[in-house]
Amino acid sequence: MTESFPFIEIVDGELNLPGDKSISHRAVMFSSLAKGTSKIINLSNGHDVKSTISCLRELGVQIKEYKTSVLIQGKGFNGLTKSYKPLDAGNSGTTTRLISGILITQNFESKIIGDQSLSRRPMKRIIIPLSEMGGIIQSTPNYTLPIKIFPAENLKAINYELPVASAQVKSAILLAGLHIEDVTTVIERTPSRDHTERMLGLSVEKKDGKKFISVSKKNYPEAKEYLIPSDISTASFFIVFTLLCKNGNLVIKNVSMNETRTGIITILKKMGGDIQFVNLRTVANEPMGDIVVKNSKLVNTEIDEQIIPNIIDEIPILAVAGLFAEGDFHIKNVEELRGKESDRISAICYNMKQLGLDVEEFSNGFSFNGEIKVSSPTFESFNDHRIAMAFAILSMLLPDGGKVNHFDCVSISNPDFMEQIRTIIR
Numbered sequence: 463m464t465e466s467f468p469f470i471e472i473v474d475g476e477l478n479l480p481g482d483k484s485i486s487h488r489a490v491m492f493s494s495l496a497k498g499t500s501k502i503i504n505l506s507n508g509h510d511v512k513s514t515i516s517c518l519r520e521l522g523v524q525i526k527e528y529k530t531s532v533l534i535q536g537k538g539f540n541g542l543t544k545s546y547k548p549l550d551a552g553n554s555g556t557t558t559r560l561i562s563g564i565l566i567t568q569n570f571e572s573k574i575i576g577d578q579s580l581s582r583r584p585m586k587r588i589i590i591p592l593s594e595m596g597g598i599i600q601s602t603p604n605y606t607l608p609i610k611i612f613p614a615e616n617l618k619a620i621n622y623e624l625p626v627a628s629a630q631v632k633s634a635i636l637l638a639g640l641h642i643e644d645v646t647t648v649i650e651r652t653p654s655r656d657h658t659e660r661m662l663g664l665s666v667e668k669k670d671g672k673k674f675i676s677v678s679k680k681n682y683p684e685a686k687e688y689l690i691p692s693d694i695s696t697a698s699f700f701i702v703f704t705l706l707c708k709n710g711n712l713v714i715k716n717v718s719m720n721e722t723r724t725g726i727i728t729i730l731k732k733m734g735g736d737i738q739f740v741n742l743r744t745v746a747n748e749p750m751g752d753i754v755v756k757n758s759k760l761v762n763t764e765i766d767e768q769i770i771p772n773i774i775d776e777i778p779i780l781a782v783a784g785l786f787a788e789g790d791f792h793i794k795n796v797e798e799l800r801g802k803e804s805d806r807i808s809a810i811c812y813n814m815k816q817l818g819l820d821v822e823e824f825s826n827g828f829s830f831n832g833e834i835k836v837s838s839p840t841f842e843s844f845n846d847h848r849i850a851m852a853f854a855i856l857s858m859l860l861p862d863g864g865k866v867n868h869f870d871c872v873s874i875s876n877p878d879f880m881e882q883i884r885t886i887i888r
Contacts, residue, residue: 481690
C-alpha cells in the first residue's frame with residue numbers, strides 16, 4: 463500500500479498513545495509465568511505484542527483481551543505446555559529473543575519461526591549465553607530462524623558480560639535465570655533499557671563503571687496489575703513533527719520517562735528543541751509523565767557514542783530532525799541498525815537520496831547535507847515500521863508532500879498512526 467501525505471503547517475492538540483512496546487512484551491511474559499490472574503492496562507496494540515500473546519497462548523496461557531485491559535491467567539513455575547505447532551513470532555525480535563530465555567527452561571521441545579524479515583535477523587547473540595547456561599538450541603548455519611529449543615537436563619547460573627549493549631539479550635538471560643536456584647548475573651558496560659530489572663525488582667549494583675544485574679528463582683514473578691505508560695519511541699515521531707512544523711504545540715500524555723529511553727529527548731533538547739516534562743510520577747517502578755512540545759529552530763549537534771544504545775530505535779526520526787536542522791547531520795557507531803527489521807542505515811540513506819541530498823553511507827553510520835532538490839518524492843518503507851513513520855513525517859513537512867510505499871507495515875508497532883496524526887493537524 464502506498465500512502466500519500468500532504469504538506470501540514472499546524473500541529474496543535476493532545477495525544478494519548480498506546481502502551482510502551484518493550485514494557486508490554488515483558489508484562490505479558492511475566493503475567494504468563496506468574497501463578498494466578500494478572501491485569502494489564504494500556505497494553506500496546508501493535509502486531510509485535512500480539513505475536514507475544516499468540517506464542518504464549520500456544521503454550522497454554524489463557525489471555526482475554528478487552529477494550530482497555532487484558533487479563534492473563536498465568537501458569538506458574540514450569541507450568542507452560544508444549545505447542546504442537548511452531549511458535550510464530552511474526553516480525554518481533556523481542557518476542558523471539560525473550561521467549562527463548564523462557565523456553566530453554568521448559569521440559570518440552572519448541573520451535574520458533576518468523577516472517578521473512580525476522581528470519582534474517584541475528585540470533586547468535588542469545589544462543590551463545592543461553593547455551594552457556596545449558597540451553598540446547600539449534601538454528602540455521604547463519605544463526606537465524608527457525609530455531610529449535612530442546613529440554614535441558616542441567617541448567618546453571620552464569621556471570622555474563624554483554625559484548626554489546628542489548629536489552630533483549632540481557633532480558634533473555636534474566637528470564638532463564640528466573641528458573642534457576644543459584645544467582646545469574648548480567649554485567650553491562652553500557653546501559654541498555656532496564657524494564658526487565660525494574661519490573662521484576664532485581665538487584666542492580668554499580669561498580670567500576672559497570673552494572674551488575676542479578677536474578678534467581680526467588681525473583682519469580684507474581685500475579686499483579688500492570689499500568690503500561692505510553693511508548694516514547696512512538697511519541698518521538700510526533701515530537702519531531704511538532705518541533706519542525708511551522709506552528710507546533712502538542713501535549714503527549716502519560717509517556718514513559720525511563721532514563722534508558724529518553725535519550726532522544728536529550729539530543730533534541732541539545733539541538734534546541736523546546737520540550738518540557740510535566741506531571742512526573744512513578745508507577746510500578748517505571749517513571750512516567752506528560753511531554754509538552756513547541757515548534758523550535760534546531761541545530762545539528764555531535765551525538766555521543768555512549769547515548770547510542772538509548773536512541774537506537776529513534777534514529778530514523780532523529781535523521782528527519784537533522785535534515786531540517788542547521789548544519790550537516792552525521793552519526794556513527796550505529797551498526798546495530800543493519801540488523802533491524804530492515805538495514806536501517808541503508809534505508810535512511812536511500813530515502814535521503816530521493817531528495818537529491820549529498821549522502822555518505824559508512825559501515826557503522828551515515829551523514830547527509832545539502833538542499834532538498836526534489837518535490838513530492840516517493841519514499842520506500844522497506845517494510846520497516848519505523849522507516850515508514852519517519853518518512854511519513856518528513857513527507858508532511860515538504861511543501862508538495864510525499865508518498866511512502868508499503869506504508870501498512872506501521873501496524874507492527876502503531877496501527878493507529880494515521881488516526882493519531884489526524885487528531886493533531888489543523
